[in-house]
């Protein structure tokens with residue numbers, strides 16, 4: 001039979017195994033970086049994510065929320081896209097405000113990291129934004145930021 005000490009070791013290993021998926025789920029930002037995309041494309045408030053074999057990335061946020069890169073953007077509580085190296089295509093769950101209109105973002109592409117640019121395809125327009133806007137995961141707030149940022 002196992003001694004108490006061995007049982008403790010077993011229990012500890014079991015707990016580590018049990019907890020590791022949680023540790024992994026906090027590394028969506030590392031996954032983005034590993035795929036040639038800036039970590040700041042997704043906010044800090046990520047609850048969990050899954051990457052399926054067909055390339056579909058599904059990210060669950062703590063709730064629908066607003067944040068800002070160049071313009072304001074709105075994340076729905078679930079963000080979905082086809083993840084491949086340097087791009088997120090067929091994006092669902094992200095909109096960007098353009099001239100007071102909210103438009104769905106369809107594709108996000110980093111063709112050439114040395115250009116320092118990231119392309120946002122928002123159906124009616126292609127926007128090239130500075131990659132530097134996306135270095136760090138932003139805070140994403142449930143309310144619109146227009147009320148929050150004016151003092």
Ligand SMILES: *[C@@H]1O[C@H](CO)[C@@H](O)[C@H](O)[C@H]1NC(C)=O
Nearest residue numbers: 052053054055056058082090
């Ligand atoms: C990829 O697989 C996931 C999980 O099985 C599924 O939910 C999703 O619809 C699939 N995506 C496509 C585009 O087939």
Ligand SMILES: *[C@@H]1O[C@H](CO)[C@@H](O)[C@H](O)[C@H]1NC(C)=O
Nearest residue numbers: 054055056082083084089090
């Ligand atoms: C995802 O992107 C890859 C590479 O562009 C493509 O081959 C694949 O068909 C796409 N998958 C879906 C489900 O759109």
